[in-house]
Amino acid sequence: MQRLGAVHTRSLVLLALQLLTQLPIADSALRYRVAEEGPPDVKIGNVAADLGLTAGTGSGDVTFALESGSEFFKIDNVTGELTTGPKRIDREKLPQCQMIFDENECFLDFEVSVIGPLQSWVDLFEGRVVITDINDNTPSFPSPVLQLSVEENRPIGTLYLLPTATDRDFGKNGIDRYELIQDGAAVSVFELQVADIPDGEKQPQLIVKGTLDREQKDSYELYLRVRDGGNPPRSSQALLRVSITDVNDNSPQFERATYEAEMAENAPPGTPVLQGTLRRVTFSVVSQAQDGGCYDSGLEDSETPSSKSSSGPRLGALPLPEEGYERTTPEGSVGEEEKSATFCSTPMHLF
Known part of the structure; x- marks a missing residue:
């Protein structure tokens, strides 16, 4: 036991x-x-x-x-x-x-x-x-077409922030770099700069490096490309359309310093005596005494009506001085602006 x-x-x-x-x-x-x-x-x-x-x-x-x-x-x-x-x-x-x-x-x-x-x-x-994480997402922009307005005559070095892309991946598989694809005239006036911002993201910036003149070229089309750091990398691109907005940097000018016209005697008021091509510019002759021989004219329709006080044949030169008018610009106007001016001719010779 x-x-x-x-x-x-x-x-x-x-x-x-x-x-x-x-x-x-x-x-x-x-x-x-x-x-x-x-x-x-x-x-x-x-x-x-x-x-x-x-x-x-x-x-x-x-x-x-x-x-x-x-x-x-x-x-x-x-x-x-x-x-x-x-x-x-x-x-x-x-x-x-x-x-x-x-x-x-x-x-x-x-x-x-x-x-x-x-x-x-x-x-x-x-x-x-x-x-x-694996590189299973492609970085993309918020829209396939990106719009940017830039004023003409901006100083070289002016910086514009561009929309950023997003990537659902992160780290080495996240956004690695941006590239600007351009050719022709755009090469000489724009360049891309990418800044590292505090939260670890990258901010693309468009830099003006050449002269922008809307009267010469009013828009540019570039491509902004984004790549991630994956192996192999993924990438996408968006059209960047840059519109050059107008500033009031050109004074209205006459084609000639002196214009001549003939008019029959006893012509009724409103008879056209001078016609020219204008672009959204309004002129009027400052009224003077009737014996001063000034025309009372308006050129909105590209013509000058005769004086309402015409009482006989008038033939002679109507000098249009380049500096003898005022120009006004409506507040807040953008692009093609309405312009107005006034001028007064020297007294005409009566025959």
């Missing part, structure tokens, strides 16, 4: 030692990494090995079960192999990773139960899988 009792006691001790050796280390950390957008059954790690357990194939061995995280992961209940599940992981669509720019801060947590032989013990462990 004593011998049987000794054998039984030794069996209990051996069983206890076996169980103790199979208990996982309590402070072991389950930390893994896997790239987004992978197919199902991608191996992530082995929970049994990382907990220091010897997984077997018999019914009396340690088994495993996922308590949380089964939406994206699965575990082999015998071997402890952790793999991706049937649902594809898209890092950019995970709510907890929307505004995360540190790759190590985007992760999915899971919990796994470890069950001892014959369910002699059960323990719960937490794990974390960091989701690494």
Whole structure:
């Protein structure tokens, strides 16, 4: 009897030692990494090995079960192999990773139960899988056509901020550089500068490096291209349409300093005596005394009506001085402006 009792006691001790050796280390950390957008059954790690357990194939061995995280992961209940599940992981669509720019801060947590032989013990462990980014998104601009208005005669070096592109990827797979594609006349008047701003993004800027004259060229078409830093890189481009807006930098001018016209005597008021081509410019002769021989004229319709006080044949020169008028510009006008002016001729000779 004593011998049987000794054998039984030794069996209990051996069983206890076996169980103790199979208990996982309590402070072991389950930390893994896997790239987004992978197919199902991608191996992530082995929970049994990382907990220091010897997984077997018999019914009396340690088994495993996922308590949380089964939406994206699965575990082999015998071997402890952790793999991706049937649902594809898209890092950019995970709510907890929307505004995360540190790759190590985007992760999915899971919990796994470890069950001892014959369910002699059960323990719960937490794990974390960091989701690494791949270059699966192309940077793009807010519109395929970008509009920019630039005033003519702006000083060289004037800077204009351009719309930035967005890329759902980040880090090395995020936006790497901008390029300006141009040819012809645009090459000599514009260049691109890219500034690094505090939040880590890049700001494209258009720099004026040549003379802009709307009367010579009123628009330019360039292409702004953006590339990311992936391997291979992804890129897109948008049409950048630069419109040159007008400023009042040209005074109205006459084609000649002196105009001559003939008019029959007794011509009724309103008879055209002089016609010319004007561009949205209004002139009128300042009234003088009737015997001064000044015309009362308006050229909105590109002609000069005769004096209402004409009483006889008049023939002679009507000098139109270049500096003898006033010019006014309506406030707030842009582009083609209405201009008005007044002038007075020198007295005409009466015959």
